[in-house]
Amino acid sequence: MTARTSEGEVDLQAPVGTAPRHPREGGRLRLALIVGALGVVYGDIGTSPIYALQTIFNPGDPHPVPVNTANVFGIVSLIFWSVTIIVTVFYVGLAMRADNDGEGGIMALITLIRRHASGRGRRSALALAALGIFGAALFLGDSMITPAISVLSAVEGVKTVNSGLEPVIIPATAVIIVLLFAVQKRGTHVIGRWFGPIVAVWFTALALLGIGGIARNPEILRALSPVYAIEFVFGHFGIAFFALAAVILTFTGAEALYADMGHFGRKPISRAWLFIVFPSVMLNYMGQGALILEDTANISGSFFLLAPEALRIPLLLLTTVATVIAAQAVISGAFSVAAQASELGYLPRLRVAHTSEHWYGQIYVPWINWLLMASVLVLVFAFRTSEALAFAYGMAVIGTITIVSFLFLYVARTRWGAPMWLLATGGGLLLAIDLAFLAASSTKIVHGAWLPLLIGVAAFTVMITWQRGRDVVTAERERREGSLVEFVERLREGEPKVARVPGTAIFLDRGKHSAPLAMRSNLEQNHARHSQIVILSVETQPVPRVADADRLRVDQLGDDRDAVIHVTARFGYMETPDVPRALEGVDREQAEGRRLDLDRATYFLSTIQLKPGRARTMATWRKHLFIATSHITADAAEHFRLPRDRTMIIGSHIEV
CATH class of the missing domain: 1.20.1740 (Amino acid/polyamine transporter I)
Structure with missing residues (x-):
């Protein structure tokens, strides 16, 4: 039994600011x-x-x-x-x-x-x-x-x-x-x-x-x-x-x-x-x-x-x-x-x-x-x-x-x-x-x-099972992905040997510390990298809306020759995370002084096939419930408003 889940589910951080919640009355x-x-x-x-x-x-x-x-x-x-x-x-x-x-x-x-x-x-x-x-x-x-x-x-x-x-x-x-x-x-x-x-x-x-x-x-x-x-x-x-x-x-x-x-x-x-x-x-x-x-x-x-x-x-x-x-x-x-x-x-x-x-x-x-x-x-x-x-x-x-x-x-x-x-x-x-x-x-x-007790217990079980399964999958992903800093350092030193191609690649990831699975797979299987690489993390803040001034944080990774930057995009929990629109606010000077070619950029998503494993992370029935619940996950490309014709999905398997 397998199921699929995608990028973008992240842990909550402290609030960074809010826009006005309601219009003036x-x-x-x-x-x-x-x-x-x-x-x-x-x-x-x-x-x-x-x-x-x-x-x-x-x-x-x-x-x-x-x-x-x-x-x-x-x-x-x-x-x-x-x-x-x-x-x-x-x-x-x-x-x-x-x-x-x-x-x-x-x-x-x-x-x-x-x-x-x-x-x-x-x-x-x-x-x-x-x-x-x-x-x-x-x-x-x-x-x-x-x-x-x-x-x-x-x-x-x-x-x-x-x-x-x-x-x-x-x-x-x-x-x-x-x-x-x-x-x-x-x-x-x-x-x-x-x-x-x-x-x-x-x-x-x-x-x-x-x-x-x-x-x-x-x-x-x-x-x-x-x-x-x-x-x-x-x-x-x-x-x-x-x-x-x-x-x-x-x-x-x-x-x-x-x-x-x-x-x-x-x-x-x-x-x-x-x-x-x-x-x-x-x-x-x-x-x-x-x-x-x-x-x-x-x-x-x-x-x-x-x-x-x-x-x-x-x-x-x-x-x-x-x-x-x-x-x-x-x-x-x-x-x-x-x-x-x-x-x-x-x-x-x-x-x-x-x-x-x-x-x-x-x-x-x-x-x-x-x-x-x-x-x-x-x-x-x-x-x-x-x-x-x-x-x-x-x-x-x-x-x-x-x-x-x-x-x-x-x-x-x-x-x-x-x-x-x-x-x-x-x-x-x-x-x-x-x-x-x-x-x-x-x-x-x-x-x-x-009746409401039965419905309540059922809904409660689904919610706490999803939370637990999500933690298990996140831990396993972090183990496989490894350190982002170390990966960028290896890239700077020429390992693995890859060809440099023009263009901008945007990899969605859960945070700043691990290397996206999609980026690892792309470099190891295709032996090529784009001249500009953006690693994007989407954070959902525990506030309805995030002010535009607090929307983005941009960090340079590696030296200028590598042209690898990390972007953190913050959204309130009542906002639709429009990633391409948010990236328009990136400070161009932090991308080697060159504009990001967002009109032709390629977006990469890591997709996970879930399978029940032998590890005692949860009861077997809860593993199957978690996998079944994952089927209702909204499409990541649609959720983040990514252009379909320029979005690539790279998959891997994880046991829960």
């Missing part, structure tokens, strides 16, 4: 970003009112919550304060300030932890980074479940109009999902421009429906008091504990708004939440609570029953569109997580398309897009109802949130110097809430919560 741009954030970021958390209360009071639940006045007040109060603490206070108020030069999400936290890991705290930092990778894996699981449950829950609304339409639910859901993933290549800025106004109408409808329900029973506003939530939790703990697993559904999408921060920026996302999303969602939950207090039979379809009968078909159509949009938040977040994981060495190099000239965080990852689509369709046909997916949904969400909380508190202590008393009190309370939700969700493992 003028009034019109700020409004456009807020509307775009509504369409991309908040569809998920904004559609939770469709199914959350119905799931909490679901009589088919193994541990149902009895529908009575005290429990309705307690649940609505618990929803309000859970969303306030976890989303408003933690994510919007705190976590989104822990950004990596504008990029957010769990991978940004991992980067911050790795960057500042040193000395005695290095082991703890690496352990937390591994925990963070598992959190990122859970988020990828969430990205598969969210589109399935969101679209299913909306299309299921046809049953409230005509029960005879139930057979069309699954086919219609499948068609909608395929169309959703088909438009992803247009980019989040285009999708946000389409979806934003629709979601604005959606949140307006949520608020108006909620106000209408509240007007019928204003007493529900008493649920804003935390006393009702506390009394429900501690006075009916046996019921409340199991109810927490369903309450999680009210803040699904919280991690997505953090992961999507690079698409729109912190301020537009925060303002959209505080002034539009949060009030609208809470008004709707209050309205549904008032409707249930009026008649407990309204618990079945409480969201749709808020609307007058004449408006239910238009509401159904709007709901269907809104839930399609809801999937966009986690899809965009999955693109960001996968791209950052790839650049940090936890996944193979993936083809990433930047879809905006102004916002570097707006990307499209084709391989992830189609993987998600296939996974979502499998879930739809396997589970067939939104209720069957509900408990699976909660585990992925709260697992990721809990891990983000741990990582954030570590960053707050090590990077910001937050006092221990503050972390012990505020952080302790936050973790206690997260762990309570996590414990409640774990009781649903046999009822579907096993």
Whole structure:
């Protein structure tokens, strides 16, 4: 069994500088970003009112919550304060300030932890980074479940109009999902421009429906008091504990708004939440609570029953569109997580398309897009109802949130110097809430919560296996390549005997210390060398963009007669590494006073055929997994924007 991998995967170095992360926000741009954030970021958390209360009071639940006045007040109060603490206070108020030069999400936290890991705290930092990778894996699981449950829950609304339409639910859901993933290549800025106004109408409808329900029973506003939530939790703990697993559904999408921060920026996302999303969602939950207090039979379809009968078909159509949009938040977040994981060495190099000239965080990852689509369709046909997916949904969400909380508190202590008393009190309370939700969700493992855990473990295994295999291959390559300085010295002394031909050869290599395999093979097999040789290393920095002034470093190797230079090209992890364009900035004086003939230069890539070997580097099954994963590696020539007609690939074998 063999597989192929190519040049360009390098270890991270310290950041060398950054370009401005986002454009300046003028009034019109700020409004456009807020509307775009509504369409991309908040569809998920904004559609939770469709199914959350119905799931909490679901009589088919193994541990149902009895529908009575005290429990309705307690649940609505618990929803309000859970969303306030976890989303408003933690994510919007705190976590989104822990950004990596504008990029957010769990991978940004991992980067911050790795960057500042040193000395005695290095082991703890690496352990937390591994925990963070598992959190990122859970988020990828969430990205598969969210589109399935969101679209299913909306299309299921046809049953409230005509029960005879139930057979069309699954086919219609499948068609909608395929169309959703088909438009992803247009980019989040285009999708946000389409979806934003629709979601604005959606949140307006949520608020108006909620106000209408509240007007019928204003007493529900008493649920804003935390006393009702506390009394429900501690006075009916046996019921409340199991109810927490369903309450999680009210803040699904919280991690997505953090992961999507690079698409729109912190301020537009925060303002959209505080002034539009949060009030609208809470008004709707209050309205549904008032409707249930009026008649407990309204618990079945409480969201749709808020609307007058004449408006239910238009509401159904709007709901269907809104839930399609809801999937966009986690899809965009999955693109960001996968791209950052790839650049940090936890996944193979993936083809990433930047879809905006102004916002570097707006990307499209084709391989992830189609993987998600296939996974979502499998879930739809396997589970067939939104209720069957509900408990699976909660585990992925709260697992990721809990891990983000741990990582954030570590960053707050090590990077910001937050006092221990503050972390012990505020952080302790936050973790206690997260762990309570996590414990409640774990009781649903046999009822579907096993699914995100299985997806998370699988994704985590792939990522740590790739990281380990990459280290093994790098070590073996360095052994074979030998010292670059010694190789250039031998070249200067005439060993091996080679003919000197005109032109420029550019060899891509991983660093400055080893000789590229392609250069060794070319000289030993063809017995010829170009008059100008450029050894190019591409470094991915743990920052979104590298300033032009810090892009290149040029070093002369050997004497002038050898005309061998080493160029280090640095790119941020959100940039497309355009090698030919970067080389235009090389200082011509350092190339023997002659211009590099980039228009006719030949590029050389070293390609490796991987095979499982006998060395005990990894378990045999992990070796095969590593080799299989390498097949999705993006084409190196395309990744580095090399001219196809002037790129040569020279291969060799390495056992892992």
